[in-house]
Amino acid sequence: MKHDIFYTPQEQYVGMPHATMCGDFMPYYWQKEFYLFFLKDECVYLTRTKDFVDFSEARMVIKRGGDEDQEWHVGTGSICRMGEKFYFYFTGFRNPETISSENHEQVIMRAVSEDLLNWEKDSSFFMVPDQEHCADGHWRDPDVFWNEEMNKYVMLVTATEKEGADDRRGCTVIYTSDDCDHWKFYKITYAPRIFITHECNNAFKMGDKWYLIFSCFNNWWETRYRYADSLEGPWTEPANDDMFDGRQFYAAKTVSDGTHRYLVGWQSVKRDCDDAAKCIWGGTLLAHELMQKENGELEVKPLETVVNAYSEKVELIPHGEQGEWKIDSIITGEEQQGFGWCELGELKPECMFETDVIWEKGTRYVGIMLHTEDRNLSKWCQLRLECCRNRMVMDRFNRRDGDQSYIEERPVDFKDNKAHIQIFMSGNIIVSYVNGTALASRCYSTGIGGIGVFVENGKCQYENYHLIEKNN
Structure with missing residues (x-):
């Protein structure tokens, strides 16, 4: 077990290669334990915790494919449960040298498990970019969950609009399904014409409000949010502050234990451990507890279990x-x-x-x-x-x-x-x-x-x- 609230499976060192530290945590709560899936070395790893203080040793659960495979690099996704099985929807990034009109850069793929520990890629599921409603290119980071209001499974996808100003076509698209196999376009729920794209979308309901969290890299790495009365929008930008942390906190998604909701992201490191250097992808886990204010906006505080560790x-x-x-x-x-x-x-x-x-x-x-x-x-x-x-x-x-x-x-x-x-x-x-x-x-x-x-x-x-x- 690792006993460090800022979890990482490997400490940074001078000269550390790109994407060697952990990033893009994909949290899932099951049977009083948080399963924290994350990206490392273009694969998916897993660590578990009950308190965000002690963490299990990391294990690889989804391995990247070969140079000719769609999942040459495995990218961000999410986990949902239907019946007795768990489904891990993730992004398959193709080797740039093998991209063509038939072989897309990004495709949504899936793995299946019965215990959240052992996963098998599902070759029957292959969701290519929806070029009828969206542009090719940005098509990733599926966020899948059961929506009681719609009585359907919902998938949010990071995408771009087909037309518009350069670097301002980022949008969040909703797809729905009755069986987790067949997905239908529902609507583009958020397209503000501000960001290149909305990475790592995550939607949830707290009280009587819906919240949409996403990350963007237009100027810096930032995790932002919007809120609405419905998952369909319209979405409101908070009056004074639409972020949760600084410009090195990225790709955060939320998870709830039924009582509390936590925001789980990563705090980036700087190249070669140099204060004056640029930030590089990956870092250490950083979690906040989300709190809802009377006006519907959100604020954060440290986790109680973390405070009690001191x-x-x-x-x-x-x-x-x-x-x-x-x-x-x-x-x-x-x-x-x-x-x-x-x-x-x-x-x-x-x-x-x-x-x-x-x-x-x-x-x-x-x-x-x-x-x-x-x-x-x-x-x-x-x-x-x-x-x-x-x-x-x-x-x-x-x-x-x-x-x-x-x-x-x-x-x-x-x-x-x-x-x-x-x-x-x-x-x-x-x-x-x-x-x-x-x-x-x-x-x-x-x-x-x-x-x-x-x-x-x-x-x-x-x-x-x-x-x-x-x-x-």
Whole structure:
């Protein structure tokens, strides 16, 4: 069993080949256990967990085909159950050298199992692109489920419209079936003429709303969502935030145990473990619990089982370094002319920090200093709450001239000048939650280091602060 909330079957190393780490998790819940299928080395693997803390050893369940086969590479799909059998619908990617008018690049294929562990490819099922209603090319990522309202099985397909502006024809198509064998076109349910395509579609109902989750790569890797009163739409874009996490959280799909619904995706890694390098496909598992707000929009929080995996409290000895600090059960900091910070203590290899912060009106920035190397802050990461802009930012010491990558940011609703912060740290990954908003990031160039709090151009208080180490 692997005991790490950021699961990966293989740790990253410098020079690691493309698609070697895991990605595109396809979760399925069965008999009190989560079956997490994922892509690795162009094949499908499986790990199982009951709590997203302990994971079984990965096993290959669907092997890629040969150079002449349609499933030269196996791509994303989903699992459904009919009768006593499980059906795994997946994408078969053909070798580019063998593509022709008869041999499509992408075809929807299927495997069958009786126990979710042993799968056999079903050569009788071969769903080619529907060129009557869609363009050839993008035709993948089938999301199959039973729809009680329609009394039919439903398949969502990632596709593109036949006509329209370049790179704006991405759409989500619905097909229906009575038997999981024969599928009929139902409608194009979402075609906003914004994205290249909608990867890894996933639809579900929560309360009285339907939700459509998809991932896109127009500018960055992003997982987005829309909501509606019906699976048929029309779909509404959330007013302020249609994402769940930052621009390195991708291909997320949801799974429910009947009580909770979890969003399961992957946090990408950077080439050669270099902060300034580009992200590459694959990474580590990252799961959030979805929560429905009164207005129908969604927010996220850490899984309760994950929070409970941290119970060993770490002693903190706060010490003001710059600015004016009053140290007690509540830490009060003030610096009206720039940056001030207070060192708290040393981090652990796997730990969680939690606090509530309150600031005076007019304060510019507050937040947490992470992986600090020394009192002079020669190395650091920083979770910065920009009170004046209603956003959170993850920054680091080496984002300097020559590293003009995008800002790792998320919009946050700061009510009453306060925020609740939870940060999970393990190796180079940092996952922060602030007021129902998540932001995951990585920093390769720091050690474990220390932790502190800061204020910039203002005054604030940190309450209920504690650092907790993960259980062995």
